[in-house]
Amino acid sequence: MSLKFTPDHEWIRVDAAGVATVGITPHAQDALGDVVFVDLPEVGRAVAAHDTVGVVESVKAAADVFSPVSGEVTEVNETLRADPSLANTDPQDSGWFFRIKLSDPGQLDGLMDEAAYAELLKSA
Amino acid sequence: MSHTASDLISTPLHALHLELGARMVPFAGYAMPVQYPAGILSEHLHTRQGAGLFDISHMGQVALRGDAAAAALESLVPMDIQGLPEGKQRYALFTEAQGGILDDLMVIPRQRADRAGQELFLIVNAACKAQDIALLQTLSDRCEVVPMPEQALLALQGPQAVPTFARLVPQAADLIFMMGAWMDVPAAGGPVRIFATRSGYTGEDGLEISVAAADADRLARLLLSLPEVKPIGLGARDTLRLEAGLCLYGHDIDVSTTPVEAGLTWAIQKVRRTGGARAGGFPGADIILSQIDNPTLAPRRRIGLIGLDRTPVREGVDLLAADGRHAGRVTSGSFAPSAGGPVAMAYVTAEFAVPGGTLYAQVRGRAVPMQLQPMPFVPHRYWRG
Numbered sequence: 175m176s177l178k179f180t181p182d183h184e185w186i187r188v189d190a191a192g193v194a195t196v197g198i199t200p201h202a203q204d205a206l207g208d209v210v211f212v213d214l215p216e217v218g219r220a221v222a223a224h225d226t227v228g229v230v231e232s233v234k235a236a237a238d239v240f241s242p243v244s245g246e247v248t249e250v251n252e253t254l255r256a257d258p259s260l261a262n263t264d265p266q267d268s269g270w271f272f273r274i275k276l277s278d279p280g281q282l283d284g285l286m287d288e289a290a291y292a293e294l295l296k297s298a
Numbered sequence: 299m300s301h302t303a304s305d306l307i308s309t310p311l312h313a314l315h316l317e318l319g320a321r322m323v324p325f326a327g328y329a330m331p332v333q334y335p336a337g338i339l340s341e342h343l344h345t346r347q348g349a350g351l352f353d354i355s356h357m358g359q360v361a362l363r364g365d366a367a368a369a370a371l372e373s374l375v376p377m378d379i380q381g382l383p384e385g386k387q388r389y390a391l392f393t394e395a396q397g398g399i400l401d402d403l404m405v406i407p408r409q410r411a412d413r414a415g416q417e418l419f420l421i422v423n424a425a426c427k428a429q430d431i432a433l434l435q436t437l438s439d440r441c442e443v444v445p446m447p448e449q450a451l452l453a454l455q456g457p458q459a460v461p462t463f464a465r466l467v468p469q470a471a472d473l474i475f476m477m478g479a480w481m482d483v484p485a486a487g488g489p490v491r492i493f494a495t496r497s498g499y500t501g502e503d504g505l506e507i508s509v510a511a512a513d514a515d516r517l518a519r520l521l522l523s524l525p526e527v528k529p530i531g532l533g534a535r536d537t538l539r540l541e542a543g544l545c546l547y548g549h550d551i552d553v554s555t556t557p558v559e560a561g562l563t564w565a566i567q568k569v570r571r572t573g574g575a576r577a578g579g580f581p582g583a584d585i586i587l588s589q590i591d592n593p594t595l596a597p598r599r600r601i602g603l604i605g606l607d608r609t610p611v612r613e614g615v616d617l618l619a620a621d622g623r624h625a626g627r628v629t630s631g632s633f634a635p636s637a638g639g640p641v642a643m644a645y646v647t648a649e650f651a652v653p654g655g656t657l658y659a660q661v662r663g664r665a666v667p668m669q670l671q672p673m674p675f676v677p678h679r680y681w682r683g
Contacts, residue, residue, distance in 0.1 A: 207533070208339040210633040211608050211640075213662075229662065231610050233338045233633050234533050 178282055179291035180242045185266055192279060193248060196241065197270040198230060198261060201295055206232040209261040212239075214250040215272055221247060223281055228271060230261060239271055243281045249273040309355035310450045310514040318529050325532060326424035328356040333531040341534035342635040345456045345500055346676070349463075350530035351521050352453040358427030359446040359508060360434060362418040363410070367441035371405070371418060374433060376557065376580045378567035382407055384416060387476040387495050389565050391557055392433060397585035398553035399560065400433065401426035402545065404506075406478050406495060417444075419478075419493065421451065421506070423547045450514035455504035455538075457679060458526040460496070463505060465524070470494060470505065475680035483517060490517045496681060499535065501542025501674055503681045540641060541634045543602060543673025549613060550600060550629045550643050556582070558589035558596040559645065566590065598626065599651035602673035603659075605640030609666045611659040617644055618658045618665065625650040625657050637675045642668065 177187050183202035188194045203209060215227040221241045228239035250272045254260050260269035276282075286294065306329040309315075315322060320331030331353065333341060344350055362371060368380040377390040384407045392400035404421045422430040434443045454463055464471040467481045478495035490513045498504040509517050521527050536546070545551045551560045568574050572587050580586075589596040605611060615628040626646030634641040642659070650657065653672060658665035 207333065208337050210339075211610050213609070231633070233342075233537060233635070234332070236610070236612070 176282065177288060178242070178285035179288070179294075180240070180285055181294065182240050184240065184242055186242045186282070186285065188276065188279070188282065192276050193273055194243060194245070194276055195270045195273050198239070198265055199291070200265050202237075203262045203265045203269075206230065206235055206237060208233050209258045212254055212258050212261065212271065214255060215241075215247045217247055217250060219247045221245065221274070230258075230271075241274060242285060243274060243276055243278065245274040245277045247272055248275050307356075309353055310511040311353045311355065311518050314515055314518055315353065315529075320529070320531060323532070326356055328424060330356060331529070331531040333533045334529050336528065338531070338533040338537065339635050341528065341530040342537050344528050345502060345530055345534060345538055346636050347457065348528065349454055349456040349458040349504075349524070349526040350500075350534070351518065351527050352455065352530050352535055353450075353518070354453050354506070354535075355450040355511075355514065356424035357451050358420075358422040358424065358430060359449045359451060360420045360422065360431060361410070361444040361446060362420065362434065362437070362441045363415075363444060364441040367418050368407070370437040370440035372570070372576065373437070373579060374581065375403075375405075376566045376570050376583065376586060377405070378569045378576075379405060379418070380576070381567070381569060384408060385477055385479060387478055387497055391562065391565060392430065393557070393580055393582045393586065394553060395581050396553075397556040397582035397589070399547075399551045399555055399557065400553060401430050402547055402551060403430070404495070404497065408478060408493065409480065411480075411491070411493075419508075425548060448511050449508050450511045452507045452509065452514065452518060452521070453498050453500075453504060454507065454521060454527070455498045455500040455502045455530075456526075457503060459502070459504035460681065462524050462526045463521075466520070474683040475503075483520070485516055485520050487516060490520075492517070499542075499544055500538035501544070501676060501678045502538075503679055537632050537635055540630050540632055540643065541637055541674065541676040542678060543643070543675060545600075545643075546630055555598075555600070555645070556586055556589055556596060558586065558593060559598045559600060561600045563590055594648070597648060598645045599648050600629070601626075601644055601646055601651050602671050602675060603628075603631075603642045603644055603657065603668040604637065604671045604675065605642075605659075606656070606667040606669055608639060609659075609661055609664075610640045611642045611661055611666055611668060615642075616660045617646060617650075617668070618660060619650060620656065620658070628659065634675055640668075641675045643673070
């Protein structure tokens with residue numbers, strides 16, 4: 175299980191079977207404010223790294239959700255769709271967005287680890 | 299307008315906002331709190347059930363003085379100003395030659411602070427302030443135009459606003475909606491002189507309070523010490539006014555919209571309309587009065603929409619009819635915390651302004667169904683006595 179981060183303020187956690195869970199970081203939810211709507215990708219969709227796969231909207235703003243890696247969407251968080259505030263209250267656990275079966279696990283090497291992401295936040 | 303942090307103007311409550319943990323944003327040249335740590339949703343909902351304190355010191359305050367002030371102002375606005383009694387406030391519009399709206403404002407005749415007679419007290423939008431003052435100065439041969447940049451402006455809004463404030467100043471409870479009076483607020487360090495009107499921009503009961511900049515911080519801290527009162531930022535101010543169906547200048551009304559298209563005909567009193575004793579005599583009168591007399595001459599209408607799914611629909615989104623024809627465009631839109639879903643205001647071609655009708659908002663390539671609904675989206679709760 176490795177937790178990685180993107181410059182778009184998403185996190186990605188990969189399990190032993192090569193399936194990754196993706197969500198937005200605590201920093202992202204704080205910057206957005208109260209999340210009131212999420213648009214999630216279709217299960218089964220094949221995506222490439224950096225594709226726009228969804229949207230997260232707060233009262234004031236809308237932001238794209240990107241896929242950090244290439245692969246096939248295997249599951250989306252229906253609980254989050256029904257209660258988007260989970261993205262605020264529990265962004266790195268029950269507020270996850272979607273799961274994806276990695277087609278190129280090597281892409282993970284290009285993402286930040288926790289320390290590097292913390293550095294990015296500090297320099298922002 | 300874009301500004302760097304350094305050339306933004308601070309309101310007299312700037313230090314207080316920072317102390318309260320506000321997220322500050324540039325707005326009309328000012329550094330303003332968009333939200334406090336509680337967040338927009340919580341601030342919005344608090345204002346609908348308690349009392350919210352807003353810093354709206356960025357707005358322009360101007361007095362017009364002299365016996366001819368009301369008649370002079372009537373040459374710029376299609377409202378009955380001369381018939382307005384002292385202490386009664388009115389919503390007004392500056393119009394231009396094509397019938398478009400230059401700004402919206404509040405007007406109230408009141409005694410001058412120095413008790414040296416009456417004046418018209420005007421509150422105008424921050425972004426239009428300079429242009430409005432320049433426009434008013436064209437009246438300077440008929441009345442004295444006195445900008446009041448030394449005044450701050452607070453709003454206390456919500457069902458608990460007046461009951462709470464009346465614990466400090468019992469006289470406040472005597473005001474009814476759209477009335478104003480001078481008051482002294484007992485405070486540590488001496489009483490604070492204010493001019494308060496029972497009005498606001500949230501659809502709730504409440505007050506707008508003009509106070510000397512030097513006293514603003516002291517007054518705001520006193521109000522925030524009351525258990526019902528929480529600070530509310532511009533983010534919630536926007537969702538509150540949207541739910542209340544109130545126009546935001548530069549979005550829902552501007553120089554391209556006439557009062558009739560904007561659904562603001564109610565704001566034009568009969569005395570200024572065709573057949574009235576002082577009919578016309580304001581910029582764009584021929585166009586505006588002909589649209590009132592024959593609404594088919596107004597090609598567009600401002601309408602309200604509620605989302606039939608949860609997708610927020612925002613300003614600038616195109617609206618299509620079921621048959622694919624372009625019907626109009628959204629001018630304000632957001633998730634509405636009290637309505638519990640997305641709402642929007644839009645301008646549509648008159649034929650599509652059918653209550654209960656469905657239009658399709660084009661959001662990220664999808665057609666999001668929205669239903670035309672009368673505004674306000676959340677009922678007004680003004681105190682009319």
